[in-house]
Amino acid sequence: MHRSGIFAALALSAAVATPVVAQLDVEEQIETRQSAFTFASWNMGKIKAQAVDGTVAYNEQQMLAAANAIASVANSGLGSLFGPGTAMDKNDNTRLKPEFFDKPDKAREVAIGFAQAANKLQEIAANGGSKADLAAQFSEVGKSCKACHDEFRAE
Amino acid sequence: MHRSGIFAALALSAAVATPVVAQLDVEEQIETRQSAFTFASWNMGKIKAQAVDGTVAYNEQQMLAAANAIASVANSGLGSLFGPGTAMDKNDNTRLKPEFFDKPDKAREVAIGFAQAANKLQEIAANGGSKADLAAQFSEVGKSCKACHDEFRAE
Numbered sequence: 001m002h003r004s005g006i007f008a009a010l011a012l013s014a015a016v017a018t019p020v021v022a023q024l025d026v027e028e029q030i031e032t033r034q035s036a037f038t039f040a041s042w043n044m045g046k047i048k049a050q051a052v053d054g055t056v057a058y059n060e061q062q063m064l065a066a067a068n069a070i071a072s073v074a075n076s077g078l079g080s081l082f083g084p085g086t087a088m089d090k091n092d093n094t095r096l097k098p099e100f101f102d103k104p105d106k107a108r109e110v111a112i113g114f115a116q117a118a119n120k121l122q123e124i125a126a127n128g129g130s131k132a133d134l135a136a137q138f139s140e141v142g143k144s145c146k147a148c149h150d151e152f153r154a155e
Numbered sequence: 156m157h158r159s160g161i162f163a164a165l166a167l168s169a170a171v172a173t174p175v176v177a178q179l180d181v182e183e184q185i186e187t188r189q190s191a192f193t194f195a196s197w198n199m200g201k202i203k204a205q206a207v208d209g210t211v212a213y214n215e216q217q218m219l220a221a222a223n224a225i226a227s228v229a230n231s232g233l234g235s236l237f238g239p240g241t242a243m244d245k246n247d248n249t250r251l252k253p254e255f256f257d258k259p260d261k262a263r264e265v266a267i268g269f270a271q272a273a274n275k276l277q278e279i280a281a282n283g284g285s286k287a288d289l290a291a292q293f294s295e296v297g298k299s300c301k302a303c304h305d306e307f308r309a310e
């Protein structure tokens with residue numbers, strides 16, 4: 001499963017545009033996207049601990065599993081969990097800024113940035129990349145998370 | 156990323172035994188495992204909708220992305236999110252039965268069953284398996300979820 005960044009970006013655009021499942025209700029969309037990000041974040045934490053901070057022993061197999069998990073979130077069609085009416089102007093339990101719906105081009109850009117960075121992380125891990133390479137790409141993925149949060153997630 | 160079932164089972168046992176990340180606190184473990192299952196469940200829903208019920212148009216690429224996501228949860232070392240003190244006898248926000256800690260062999264068995272079923276689903280999706288094959292294996296994965304819930308998850 002070595003998708004190129006471009007392929008992933010296309011897959012993502014398709015996923016944004018095409019329903020992948022019967023549309024979830026607003027509460028379910030919010031809970032599911034928060035779950036997807038929490039799962040991604042846990043896996044980012046593993047890479048940080050093992051490849052960046054060195055607080056946990058480095059284990060290539062665990063790094064690959066973590067990279068697969070992050071990429072699977074990035075390629076899962078998250079766009080369908082950002083439906084109309086799911087921002088914080090209409091719900092108490094979300095931090096999605098309403099601006100999200102006014103800036104579809106920016107939303108697509110940060111989503112594609114995440115997918116490209118996550119797919120590259122997965123490629124590095126799948127091809128026996130060094131700890132340093134993994135750490136460097138971890139940082140790129142982290143920037144792609146932050147790019148979206150800065151724009152669309154409230155404090 | 157075509158792991159055999161056995162390899163996945165070993166990876167999973169290793170993940171249960173070895174820390175993958177600085178240990179999360181009890182609340183974080185509960186929230187993270189619930190997130191992982193919610194993310195898996197959303198992706199199961201896509202396969203159900205497209206390959207089983209036919210309520211959404213079948214899209215091979217989306218089925219592969221969904222199977223990758225489910226497998227990535229199964230291979231993520233969930234065991235580390237079931238630490239001591241995380242069951243419902245000590246926490247209000249979880250449905251994990253305390254029996255989980257008295258039955259490590261059963262816990263390993265259902266976890267390995269999930270990993271094997273999810274990896275086979277991924278293999279079928281990655282190798283252009285038919286809709287019928289995907290639907291059949293979806294049912295096996297569903298049984299592996301249920302095997303664990305029947306044993307360890309409260310109503």
Ligand code: HEC
Pocket residue numbers: 030033034035037038040041044070093094095096097110111114141142144145146148149152153
């Ligand atoms: C496309 C935009 C986008 C990308 C990319 C993105 N996030 Fe987020 N993230 C959000 C938004 C929006 C929320 C708030 C969701 C809500 O409250 O409904 C959020 C919420 C979260 C949360 C809190 C979840 C919860 O339980 O409330 C975490 C943790 C998180 N993101 C981590 C990450 C990590 C780690 C990455 C990259 C690996 C990432 N995010 C990539 C937009 C994004």
Ligand code: HEC
Pocket residue numbers: 185188189190192193195196199225248249250251252265266269296297299300301303304307308
């Ligand atoms: C190894 C055991 C195990 C396996 C395998 C398993 N589950 Fe679960 N699941 C649990 C437990 C235990 C809980 C309760 C977690 C908690 O409340 O802390 C749970 C909770 C859930 C939840 C509710 C999450 C929430 O937000 O509270 C969903 C949905 C779910 N599982 C779906 C699935 C699906 C779908 C699969 C298979 C693809 C699956 N589970 C496989 C043990 C398992």
